[in-house]
Amino acid sequence: MRFKKELDFVHLSKFFYIFSIALTVMGLVFLATFGLNYSVDFKAGSNVDVALSKNITVEQIRSAISGIGIDSEPTITQGNQRVNIRYDEVLTDIPDAKLKSAILKLDDKASFEINTVDTEMAKELARNAIYAVLISCIGIIIYVSIRFEWRFALAAIVALIHDSFVVVAVFSIFRLEVDLTFIVAVLTIIGYSINDTIVIFDRIRENLRFGKQKTYEDLKLLVNKSVSQTLMRSLYTAFTVFIAAFFLLILGGASIKMFSLAMVIGLLFGAYSSIFIASPLWLLLKKRQKVSVKSNPAKI
Numbered sequence: 177m178r179f180k181k182e183l184d185f186v187h188l189s190k191f192f193y194i195f196s197i198a199l200t201v202m203g204l205v206f207l208a209t210f211g212l213n214y215s216v217d218f219k220a221g222s223n224v225d226v227a228l229s230k231n232i233t234v235e236q237i238r239s240a241i242s243g244i245g246i247d248s249e250p251t252i253t254q255g256n257q258r259v260n261i262r263y264d265e266v267l268t269d270i271p272d273a274k275l276k277s278a279i280l281k282l283d284d285k286a287s288f289e290i291n292t293v294d295t296e297m298a299k300e301l302a303r304n305a306i307y308a309v310l311i312s313c314i315g316i317i318i319y320v321s322i323r324f325e326w327r328f329a330l331a332a333i334v335a336l337i338h339d340s341f342v343v344v345a346v347f348s349i350f351r352l353e354v355d356l357t358f359i360v361a362v363l364t365i366i367g368y369s370i371n372d373t374i375v376i377f378d379r380i381r382e383n384l385r386f387g388k389q390k391t392y393e394d395l396k397l398l399v400n401k402s403v404s405q406t407l408m409r410s411l412y413t414a415f416t417v418f419i420a421a422f423f424l425l426i427l428g429g430a431s432i433k434m435f436s437l438a439m440v441i442g443l444l445f446g447a448y449s450s451i452f453i454a455s456p457l458w459l460l461l462k463k464r465q466k467v468s469v470k471s472n473p474a475k476i
Contacts, residue, residue: 185404193453213351216291217298217301221292222263225260225291226289227257229257229285232282243274243278246267266294308359313366316366320377327461331457332370335373335457339445343441347438352437354434361439365438365443365446371413372414377454403451421439421443425440
């Protein structure tokens with residue numbers, strides 16, 4: 177199945193550029209104002225996950241644990257017979273024992289999972305997460321520049337940054353928790369996004385070899401043709417992984433909820449950016465090259 181030749185992806189990309197710019201600006205505003213809702217993985221503190229055998233209200237839990245000797249007010253999130261209690265300071269042995277004792281009085285069958293991160297470890301995890309994303313982007317730039325050309329590399333990186341930032345922006349806007357699985361999801365999204373982009377770029381390069389493009393309109397037709405030829409393959413690949421991530425989000429456990437949600441968002445925007453951002457951006461860079469060469473005939 178192929179789309180009709182008259183479908184102008186390059187023209188449609190102008191509207192998607194506006195949408196992406198608006199979303200980016202809104203994301204920057206929220207990040208500058210509210211930042212990210214970091215989990216205990218990225219800031220010092222203790223995270224207590226409690227599995228209950230009966231329904232207990234947040235008010236009951238808050239009242240029961242109010243006298244354990246911790247100054248900071250805990251953040252309590254309730255799920256289906258599960259409660260998450262997060263402190264911004266590390267629980268020592270005595271408050272830890274008091275907290276368990278207080279909750280066991282409400283439910284003697286409750287079970288606990290406590291994760292604690294100190295300040296230095298939190299800083300190291302955050303630093304390593306940033307390094308992981310930066311190194312992956314640098315590696316992609318080097319690979320695509322060697323395999324294709326720098327214009328393809330620049331367009332691909334802009335698309336990757338767009339996809340990653342959209343996921344970060346959505347998590348900031350809706351105050352969703354950012355943990356280590358979120359970083360894994362972002363790196364996975366980068367992998368799928370570059371795969372879709374490279375498939376389209378490879379077809380553009382192949383069509384460039386067998387065609388004679390003398391004007392911008394020739395290049396525009398070539399990009400539209402290349403996207404049409406690879407569109408269904410890209411959509412099928414993204415949709416297949418999207419279905420798996422979606423059902424993980426719906427049916428998976430609490431520990432992978434944020435990973436699955438980040439994957440769902442990233443896969444949707446990854447497929448969209450490969451078609452409407454990366455390819456038209458390469459065309460814009462190529463157009464500037466042709467204009468430069470035309471204005472300086474001595475370069476030919």
